[in-house]
Amino acid sequence: MSFQLDYFSLKGKNAIVTGARTGIGQAIAVGLAAVGAHVILIGHQDNMQDTQQQIEKLKGTYDTFFIDLSDVSSIRSKISPIIEKYQVDILVNNAGVIHRQPAAEHEFDQWQRVMDVNINAVFALSQLCGKSMIDNGGGKIINIASLLSFQGGINVPSYTASKHAVAGLTKALANEWASKNIQVNAIAPGYISTNNTEALRNDEQRSQSIIERIPAGRWGQGDDLVGAAVFLASKASDYVSGHTLVVDGGWMGR
Template sequence: MAFQQEFFSLKGKTALVTGARTGIGQAISVGLAASGAHVLLLGHRDNLEETKAQIAEAGGTCETVLIDLSQTGSIREQIKPVLQKHQIDILVNNAGVIYREPAAEFDESEWNRVMDVNINAVFILSQEAGRFMIERGSGKIINIASLLSFQGGVFVPAYTASKHAVAGLTKALANEWAAKGVQVNAIAPGYIETNNTEALRNDPDRSKSILDRIPAGRWGEADDIAGAAVFLASKAADYVNGHVLVVDGGWMGR
């Protein structure tokens, strides 16, 4: 089949993006909307005005969905009316939290909070939206993994464990759902200028050691991840299944 420009068009599609207020989630939301998708911005507070403004400026459309993903016991009930109202063609599980503390002193409640948001909510949303996708025979799920899906990190045991789990879940769901027309993949961002990396960027020694290893010679920007998300959400990625796409300026190849 000849290549067609429409392979990357998301016109007529509806996407649900978690953690859409800032950073990577915001950039992905704007990128999907600019490519034609109607985007449901999922956050736990009604503070998504900046993302909505950027989408409007890009000529896209969106609306908000308010769910606290740390409260995993109520996610299914809260997402049910959203899935009944909208046909979710694209699910982007981007929301994530990080907590830094040496492993020997790591707070158990923080461990559970990180796990709830970073992996338990990802599974619940994938399962709930995935059922409808399987029924239709089409759909795209994009999980946001991390370089710590491959490495151990320092002082972030819960985050590392959760992001290893995201990569594993991506492959597990792809194994079951690829033949049903549902593509499940992940993006592993490198060191991106977001709220989660602010502490690292503010540490001159740590920031320099990171930059010295990145072949691209710079911290990534949230927009660097948006293009990868548009690709994985599009028809162009119909034969991509269970893949963790690293977007890291070359860090993992060093």
């Protein structure tokens, strides 16, 4: 069958997006809604109004759930009813936290918090949704990785370790589930203007050095990730499996 433009349509699909309140998660949630998905917004704070209003302007549909993904032990009890109510076709594991502190002083409770949100919750959600997708005949899982899935960074040992783990888990799940018609892939954003990068952007010297290293010559925006997310969530990517797609303005090519 020849390629058709509607391969990018997500009409009739249900998509969970974690960390959908701001930044990359918000942009992806709105983008998936724009191409027809019913979006299940998950955040840990009761202020999802901006994301909701953006989806409403597009005449899109959504439901909202407030779940603290750092409490990994409660994820099953809170996510299972959502999976039972909706046939989840797409899972976007976007929620993430960062802690900036030199390795020699890095507090272990902060290490654990970063690991719980950035990788333990990702596995728990992928496992729960993956089981449902197997029963339903297929699905798409998109993990948000990072340039620090490939590099070491400075003063972010827990974040770097967690994002290396995300890239590895993406491959591991893809290997097991590709034969079940579940495509598991990741997006590695470059330097994107979000809450997590606010400290870097506020450091004028550091921000300028970053921009000088990016061939595109600018910080990325959440909207720069939407095309990649729609592609990986849609039929257009049915033969893409275990891949980490870098969206970085050319950073990794330098």
